[in-house]
Amino acid sequence: MTAEVLVQGLVSGLLMGFVYALIAAGLSLIFGLMEIVNFAHGEFLMGAMFATFWAWALWKLDPLVSLPLTLALLALLGLLVYHGLIRWILGAPMLAQIFATFGLAIFMRAAAQALWGADFRLVKNPLVDGRVSLGGVFIGLPQLVASVGALVAFGFLYWFIRRTETGLALQATSQDRQAAMLMGIDTQRMFALGWAIGAACVGAAGALLAMFFYIFPDVGATFALLAYVTVALGGFGNVPATLLAGVIVGVVEVLGGLLIAPALKYAVVFSLYLVVVLWRPQGLLGRF
C-alpha cells in the first residue's frame, strides 16, 4: 500500500464524510428537539434524490440549480409529516412512535416504487462533472462540490440555531420543553420548525448526493444505518458533533477498507462506534 493510495483514501473518505454528516444532521436535530428517532429519514433522502432527478429529467434543472426547490419541498414534507403524523403520537409510548415513522418509511419506499419503478437512475451530465488531479490524488468534482455544499449547510444551520432568536427558542425547547412553554415559546411551532429544518437538511444532502450517486426507491436504506451510527457517535441532539462524527465515519470506512479488508470496513466503523458508546454512552460530544 503506497502513501499515494492512503492519501487518496483519506481524501475520498473526508469528502464522503461531509455528506454523511449532512444526511445525519436532520436526524440529530429532530431527536434533540423531541426525542423521536425518525426511521423514515432514509426515505426523506430518497425523496430528495428523486425530486432532484425529476427536476433534471423534466425541466433540465441541474441538481445545484434545483437545490433550493428540493430544500423547500423537503421542508414542506417535514411539516406535513409533523402535522399529519408526529403531532398525534407525541405522548404515545415509544414503541408506537417507532412504528409510526417505521411505517411511514415502508409506505414511502413502496409509493416511490409504485410511482417510478425500481430502475436505477442517474442524473447525467451535471454542470459539475469530472475530476481534478492534485499530485496523483484524484478528487471527483461532484464529490468536492457536495462536501463544500454540506459544509455551507452546516454553517448556516449553526448560525441559525446559535445566532437567531428562533434558533434560541429551538434550543430552549430542546433543553426543557416545560420551561420553554412557560417562557412563552410555542413549542408545537418549534417542533414543526424542527421537522421542517431537519427535512430540509436531508433535502440538501439528497440534492448534492444525486450529483454522483444512483437513485432508486431503496437508496435511503443504504445511507440510513450510517446516519444513525453517525448521530449516535457524535451525540444525539448535538448538531455540530454530527459533523465531526460524519467525517470520522467517512474516513474510517475508507481507511478500514484499505488497511484491513473491504469486507470489514463497516465492521471497523461499527467497532469504533461500540467502543465510543461503551466509553461515552452519550456519544463523543453528547450532552446527557
Add this chain to the structure above:
Amino acid sequence: MRRAVRLLSLALSAVFATASASHAQAPKEVVIGVIYPLSGNLAQIGIDSVTAMKMAVELYNTKSDLNLPAMKKTTEGLPGLGGAKIRLIVVDHQGKPDVGQAEAERLITQEKVTAILGSVFSSVTATTSQVAERYGVPHMNGESSSPSLTERGFKWFFRTSPHDGHFTLAMFDFLKDFEKKKGVKFKTVGLMHEDTLFGADSGKVQEELAKKYGYEVVLNMAYRAKTTSLDAEVGRLKAAGPDVFFPTSYTSDAVLYIKTAKTLEYIPRMLIAQNAGWVDPQFVAEMNKDIEGHITRSPFALDLQAKKPLIRQINELFKKQKDNPGGRDISEAPTRALTAFTVLVDAINRAKSTNPEEIRKALVATNVPPDQLLMPWTGVRFDEKGQNAGVRAILQQIQKGAYATIWPFDLAAADVIYPLPGFKDKK
C-alpha cells in the same frame, strides 16, 4: 320393491360414476408459486421476469403455435391436463432469505401451489428450495448461479441455467483462447465480489480456476453489498494493478464501481464481469460510454436472433406487454425466467397430473431440444443433482451501447475490443 332397488342402485352407481369420473378428471387449473424480488435492489429484474412469465401464461392458456416447450398446441390450456389453465401466485421476497422462506412456506401450505419458481438471489433460493424440499414440492430455478445450490443433493430442486462454475470456466477458457488468438499474455488477475452467497461463491470459484489456469491472483476482496462507497476497493485495485479484473456485483454496486473507477482513473487491461449488474439493461443505458469494452458472461444474447428466429418472436411479444412501459427489449433475466418456467410447465404437462411425485419424475425425464430454447444451449436435461447438463455459457462485450457476443468464437458476432479504452477516450 325390486324396481325401487334397481332404480336406487342405478342412481347410486350413476352418482359414483360421476364422482369417480370427476376424481379422475384433470384439475381445471394449475397453480404455480412465483417468488421473485419485486422491491429492493433487484426489483426491476423481478418485475421483468414476472412480466415474461405472465406473457407465457397467456400463451399457454390460449391457443399458441410458438415453438417453446409444450406451447405448440391447438387447444386452450395444457393438453396433458385436459386443457387446465395456469394461474400464477406472485410474491415478493424483497431480496431477503427469511422473507423468501416464509413466502415459500405460505405458498405451499396455504395456497397449495403445485410447484415453486424462484428466486434470482442465490441466498434466497437456498432457503425457498429448502422449504420445497421439506414439503416435497418441485422447485424450479432459472437464474441463481451459486454452484452450491445443486450440490446439496436435493430431490426436488432443478436449475435450468449454468452456475458460476460453468460461467467462470467459460471466462478462463476465453482468456486462454484470446491469448492464443491475439498473441498476448495475461499474468495477474484481481477479483472483487459482493458478500452474499452469489458473490462469495463466485469469488471462490474464480480464485480456484485462476490458479488452475496458471494466473496469479493478486487481489481477492469481498465487499459489503449495497455499499455507500467503493473508494477503498478501487484504491486497492489500483494499487494491485491486475491485468484482468473480475467484478461480481449487482446493479447498485456496479454503478458505484464505474463512478468510482472513473473518478480514480482505474482501468484494467480487461474487465470480465460475472453477469448481475452488467446484464441489467438499465445499467447499460445509464453508464453508456463508461462501460464500453466491458465483458460479461451471459446465458443469453439478443444478437443471436439472426440465428434464432424464436428470440425475435418472443422479443416482439415482450415489447408489447403492458407491464413493460417503454417497450424495452427482452433481456437476460426475463429470458432465464421464461426458460425455467416453460421447462416446468412442460414437465407438468407431460406428468398429466399435479401430483408432485409425477411432476418430479417428468422433470427428471426432461429433454427439451435446443430449437425450443431462447438460450444458446444444447438443450435442457437434468443430471442427478438437478442441474441442466445442456448449458453453455457465452461471453458478451458492450460495444457501442449494446451487447455483442464475442465468445465462443464460433458464435461471435463481433471482434473483441482490447485493451479496455480509458474513460477519456470514450467520449
